[in-house]
Amino acid sequence: MTGRGRFKGYNLASLRKDIISGTIVGVIAIPLGMAFAIASGVKPEYGIYTTIVAGILISLFGGSRFQIGGPTGAFIPILFAIGMEYGYENLLIAGMMAGVILVIMGLLKLGVLIKFIPRPVTIGFTAGIAVIIFSGQIANFLGLRDMERHESFVDNMKEIGLHLSTINGYSILTAGICLAVVMLTIRFAPKVPGSLVGLLCATVMAVLFFSGKVTTIGSAYGDIPGTLPSFHIPVITWERIRLLIRPAFVIALLGAIESLLSAVVADGMTSTRHNSNRELIGQGIANIAAPLFGGIPATGAIARTATNIKNGAVSPVSGVVHGVVVFLILLLFAPYASNIPLAAMAPILMVVAWNMSERKAFLHLLKTRTGDSLVLCITFLLTVFADLTLAVEVGLVLAVVLFVKRMGEVHLVSKVLPDPSSVKVEAHMVTENHDCPQIGIYNVEGPLFFGAAYRFENTMPGFGPQQPKIILMRMGKVPFMDTTGESNLAELVKQLQQGGGKLLISSIQPQALELLKKTGLYDTIGAAQFFEHTGEAINAALGSIDCGKCIGCSHAAFRECAALSAMDTASAPRGHKPRVLPGVARELSGGI
Structure with a gap:
């Protein structure tokens, strides 16, 4: 005034x-x-x-x-x-x-x-x-x-x-x-x-x-x-x-x-x-x-x-x-x-x-x-x-301190898989008998900062021969990331890369993306591993799996799994790269 x-x-x-x-x-x-x-x-x-x-x-x-x-x-x-x-x-x-x-x-x-x-x-x-x-x-x-x-x-x-x-x-x-x-x-x-x-x-x-x-x-x-x-x-x-x-x-x-x-x-x-x-x-x-x-x-x-x-x-x-x-x-x-x-x-x-x-x-x-x-x-x-x-x-x-604690409690990481009935990825689709051994898709919600570091560490997958080597993180609901959150992410990338795996990220928010670029983690992950939509990221993940491991798999996490698990080693084409069905990929890209 x-x-x-x-x-x-x-x-x-x-x-x-x-x-x-x-x-x-x-x-x-x-x-x-x-x-x-x-x-x-x-x-x-x-x-x-x-x-x-x-x-x-x-x-x-x-x-x-x-x-x-x-x-x-x-x-x-x-x-x-x-x-x-x-x-x-x-x-x-x-x-x-x-x-x-x-x-x-x-x-x-x-x-x-x-x-x-x-x-x-x-x-x-x-x-x-x-x-x-x-x-x-x-x-x-x-x-x-x-x-x-x-x-x-x-x-x-x-x-x-x-x-x-x-x-x-x-x-x-x-x-x-x-x-x-x-x-x-x-x-x-x-x-x-x-x-x-x-x-x-x-x-x-x-x-x-x-x-x-x-x-x-x-x-x-x-x-x-x-x-x-x-x-x-x-x-x-x-x-x-x-x-x-x-x-x-x-x-x-x-x-x-x-x-x-x-x-x-x-x-x-x-x-x-x-x-x-x-x-x-x-x-x-x-x-x-x-x-x-x-x-x-x-x-x-x-x-x-x-x-x-x-x-x-x-x-x-x-x-x-x-x-x-x-x-x-x-x-x-x-x-x-x-x-x-x-x-x-x-x-x-x-x-x-x-x-x-x-x-x-x-x-x-x-x-x-x-x-x-x-x-x-x-x-x-x-x-x-x-x-x-x-x-x-x-x-x-x-x-x-109470604010940090509450914001940390808001942070949620859940493992998800596509739901054919809704063409979305949902947590209820993941069960002991329905989960992809090679691809892990995770919804990350809430700020990824020092107050949520312990929850992120406890809810992300461990590392070992039985764990998926391709991790897809959906970060559309992460409004903020600090250097502690970036450090947690860097540790995940390091462990995946040491085991021959990789991290894919979809729908990342501008603030978090800018921080990753400033710290160099963006280049470490690779620009090709960032996707605007989850459907595109799933396509890339399916193109990187070991088809031999799909043979005989009963989990049927994706629509392609039935055909892949029925193949035998002799009939599996060399360099085969399965893709999400075109209609599904298009709907996933537009919806999630």
């Missing part, structure tokens, strides 16, 4: 719709931005800065008309872990590096590759992230004091258990009010921003009736400044780049997945199509710029993007308006935000975690009890109990 295409037919009515939708989304984004920042282990204002800078840039440079960008829940466990291990300054550098990686991915047109990440992996780590977010808010919900946050899920759960005696009833009441308002709003007024209404109601109640009894943003993090921070370039060294390259790749990968998923959701809601490569470039630019103003990594936000569309957005202008609205609210109302209780933020994040948990898809995949269920569970458990990086790596490796 070109920049001009995104604004095609734009007019004053469109602008009015964008201003309305952008304003609504901007109001919704403020509590979420602060909540995501706090959960990520940084000051709440950094979430607001991210919403403003990244939100505007993603809309301007991205590949979707309706995408709303900013901090998201998916980033929480990653950013918290990076901040804990490397510090806030290095978190900003990792975010900038992720931005550069995203831009490079977009320029190399790798947007489509993100769609190849298996669904069990994405559902597994999304559900794991939801568990981490939800559990991370238990302490604020209960108002526990003197809590120390850890990277490990288990350590955090132990920390909660150790401090249960410090439960604050006022915090539970505040959180309960916020949660009740949010749930009631979702149920009875879905168009109203429930998180904002719940936050305001809980804050007003806390200020009026039990001021000083609950921990607030101001008491925990200090007052929120009413302006953007000054432009600041972090000190970037080669040592820091080497240190942060792995976290940067994780941020980039998750950011790419999240933003493109959000863009796909937007496409489905509006019957439009986004430009995935441009979207990655836009996300990259936003993540390079946001840290210069103290912002944390950002990506496309599915819920806010959907809200933007539902409120009538027409173009990226709504995303720009959303960032401007957040900036204006920051200037006018920042001092009041310091009074927001942390207990009021907890239910908002818990609802976010519940909504992003993919619980229905998770349970559905789990019930299938397939290899995908295993990938799902391992990815989920590693996300919760180890870290997202390891979870995605292991999940992808497992998914690839």
